[in-house]
Amino acid sequence: MTDHAHQPLPAEILSALAAYDTPTICNAMEVVAPGRRLIGFTTRPLVCPFPDLPPIVGYARTATIRAMAASGQSAAEQQAQRLAYYDYVGQGEGPRISVIQDIDGAEAGFGAFWGEVNSAVHKALGCLGVVTDGSIRDIPQWAPGFQALAGSIGPSHAHVHVTGFGAEVRVAGMTVRSGDLIHADRHGAVVIPREVAARLPDAAELCGRREEPILAIARDAGFTLDKLREALNRSSEIH
Secondary structure, eight states: OOOOSOOOOOHHHHHHHTTSOHHHHHHHHHHHOGGGTTSSBOOSOOBOSOTTSOOEEEEEEEEEEEOSSOOOOOHHHHHHHHHHHHHHHHSSSSSEEEEEEEOSGGGTTSSEEESHHHHHHHHHTTEEEEEESSEEOOGGGSOTTOEEEBSEEOSOOTTOEEEEESSOEEETTEEEOTTOEEEEETTEEEEEOHHHHTTHHHHHHHHHHHHHHHHHHHTSTTOOHHHHHHHHHHHHTOO
16 A cells, blocks of 8 residues: 655656646647557546636545445444545655545445545645545535545435555546556546656647647638648647
């Protein structure tokens, strides 16, 4: 239940990555890590109740939950499991992002692990937000500034409990290991390999420069297909 071996990245790299939205980071990944064009990002829609929050960048804290059956543990065992999970979330390099897989299968989201209490606790533990295929609730009472991408919104927590933490999880098509670097915003999330993280801001700027001539003509009142063709040619020559 520990991060796979890596050194933390300089804070300035994380700040630079957070200046871009997640689609732009995905575009930049296609430049610096083309082999990941088909992997490492969410591929199914997630609900984002706070779309105006800025992108978040942090190291994954992974867990699995379920809600359709009770844990079978005694009250003391449940408390110990909960504290062990919180200890895991609050330790290690930061900032952190919680990534939680609901293992109730077709009924994922039956009960909400996330609400007023857990959003506040995880924020206090150094998390910036959560990415989960489970459900969330208590939207008006949610911890301010704590981002959420969830499979659904629901009213009850049912029998929800943590079944494990620190292992590999799969959320909305994205496979995540503990300690992975995650970039997320209202669009979804992507895993950033640490070895390419420092190159992404320059790649994101390159992608922007390549889009500029196309956008300029598309937004111009004098748009023609010939001008678009010229813009596409200019775009392809930008390196």
